[in-house]
Amino acid sequence: MSAASTTMTGYGVSPGLACAPLIRMAPPVVTDPAEAPGDDPAHEVQRVWQALAEVAEQLSAIGASGTGGAILEAGAAMASDVALVQAAARHICDGVPTAHSLTLAVDDYCGQLEGLGGYMAERAADLRDVRNRAVALLLGVPMPGIPRPGHPFILAAEDLSPADTVGLADSDAVGLLTERGGPTSHTAILARSLGLPAVVGCAEAAALPGGTPVILDGRAGTVEAHPTPERRQQALEEQARVRQQRRAHGPGRTADQHAVALLANIGTLGDASRAAQEDNEGVGLFRTEFLFLDRSEPPTIDEQIHAYTQVFTAFEGRAVTVRTLDAGSDKPLPFLRLPPEDNPALGVRGLRTSTVVPGILETQLKALVAAQQRTGVQMRVMAPMVSTVQEAAEFADLARSYGVQTVGIMIEVPAAALLANDLLQHVDFASIGTNDLAQYTLAADRTAHTLAHLLDPWQPALLTLIAQVCSAATALGRPVGLCGEAAADPLLAPVLVGLGVSSLSMATPAVAAVRDALTQLTLQDCKDLAASALCAREPAAARATVLRMSDAFPATASERQEA
Known part of the structure; x- marks a missing residue:
């Protein structure tokens, strides 16, 4: 049966x-504490070092192949950290078996990371992956x-x-x-x-x-x-x-030809090269942190000009929205030398770093303008983690003083969403970062697995804030985009358009499905879906309602016209 x-x-x-x-x-290999230790501690330490070095090379090679490069490079950096070898060496010298010594060293570090919470807690999973791979090499068993x-x-x-x-x-x-x-x-x-x-x-x-x-x-x-x-x-x-299925092509449009720009999120030169070959309208989020990662000193202005020029050249004729350096919290940068914080997610991050480390933002703005002048790309520059009207006004004045023509801000905290009408009077556009906005609105660490249900982009409170930002932007005639992970959901994208979002930026492979979803609905359909989602009291109910309503609409724009 x-x-x-x-x-x-x-x-x-x-x-x-x-x-x-x-x-x-x-499952990963479980090391045996009762296994016989090696005869020569120095040789065993060398074996650990070699295994970790090989893992670092593997992760770098996988990252260089394309997808997830920045994430994998962070794992490679963990495997290359001499402190990990030193911690394992102490256990080896105490007579602990080699592979188990590495397990104990990693467990200790993971405990410390998880105790810090936030982004650092999430890095513990990556460190365990490093351990699993290195242990497989030490024991001569198949790699996970x-x-x-x-x-x-x-x-x-x-x-x-x-x-x-x-x-x-x-x-x-x-x-x-x-x-x-x-x-x-x-x-x-x-x-x-x-x-x-x-x-x-x-x-x-x-x-x-x-x-x-x-x-x-x-x-x-x-x-x-x-x-x-x-x-x-x-x-x-x-x-x-x-x-x-025959897929739609070209600019994003609803069935009644309402324009919704469909853009790509990029973070590295490799991302830019791949995204530039795809059917999109440009870049809605260029994360510039890639140039600053794992450096003891910040990149020079010439290094920045060269890197930005390469990205802009790839998208010549299209728009590129640049986010200035978003450091701190989940993106710690050594050269910033920020003081330790009990809660980094609520500390010095994003635009706030410019008040602690003078010159970093100014140099970046100079480099961006120089790169734009070399390429003629349609550049827009926005600041992350803007929380007050004063911050928005001061950033806009600073950016314009260096020659940035189109200045914007990220809406990532409830304060910015609630005061969007005041903030947007000082800038030309806004972009909503739903990942952080959900985290701060629901008071839920975005890296905590047990709180994932609170970070659902269908949360009524989050949708309500997005609607409020869009209403303010419409009243002022300002475009407002959305570049969080929510933009990549073909079911949610029409809801966001119905709320008033004018552009959606996402991982490149997601663009086609979102484009197709929009072509099947009119703008009024999107508004109806948005109204229904806002009336729901739970994410699951909002999703189910929109799914049911979407399935009830004619399948294609041509079918709609025939009806």
Whole structure:
């Protein structure tokens, strides 16, 4: 007798439908404290050093291949940290087996990181991935990684490291299911960048054994285990239909030709090169931190001009929105030498760093203007973490004094959203960063797995703040974009347009699906969806209502005209 069909729910973070058997990620190797220690402690320390060095090279190589470069480079930096070797060496000298010495060293550091909370707690998962890879080398066992069964499968895991997620790109995986994680986790962001259907934060998935037939819906966030043969056939036909579907091209438009600019998020020169080859209208978020990472001294103005010129040249004829250096909290930069903080997420970060480290912002503005003059790109510059009217006014005055023609601000904290009417009078545009705005509005650490439900972009409080910002922007005639992960959701994108968002910026692979979603709806449809979402009291109810209403609309603009 076949098992009864059951449906479980998580967070749909990357749209698409996948139907395939489940394969579980192999657990990491457990080191044995009773194993015989090596005869020569110095030789064992050298082995640890070599294993970590090889892991650093592996992670750098994977990152250089494209997706998730900055995240993987951070892992490589962890593997290269001499402090980790020194910590393992102390255990080795105490007679602890080599591989277990590294486990103890990593456990100790992870405990410290998790005690700090926030971004640092999230880095503990990356450090454990470094440990798992190095231990596999020390013990001569297969490296942790993606299964290779030779047929399509849905990968199930408690969670994935960035390196493992990137490894899905050249595997037979057609979907991803994790027990932990949330809409803004590294796993979610990378799955979207790969265009892989994914559901995260589905704790019930832990009970599903390998081999279970599954239908995964990355848009609705549902996982159907043991579907009937009829449901399976229906899902496979839907998969094939979506793959063969003629996709829309060109600028973003609703069915009645209301313009919605569809833009790419980029963070490295590699990101820029790939995004420039795709069908988008430019860049809605250029994260400039890549040039500043892992440096003891800030890049010179010439280094910055060269890097920005390369990015701008790739997008000549299109718009590029640049976010000035967003450091602090989840992006600590050594050369800033910021003092330790009990709660970095509420400390010196974003625009606030310019008041602590004079000259950094001014140099960046000079370099950006010089690069624009060399390329003629349509450059817009915005400041992160603006909280007050004074900050908005002072940044606008400073940027314009250096020759920036179009100046904007990020709306990432409730204070900025509530006073949007006052802030926007000093700038030319605004961009809403939903990841941080959700974190601060719901008082929920965006890296805490147990709080992922609070960071759902469908939260009524978050949608209400977005609506308030858009209302203020419309009254003043200012464009307002959105560059958080919410922009990549084809179900939520029409709601955001209905609220008044004029541009959406996302991971490059997500643009096509969002474009298609918008072409099926008129602006009034989007407004109706937005009104219904705002009336819902819970994220799940908002999502379900919009899904039901969307499915009721004619499938295409041509069908609508015929009707």
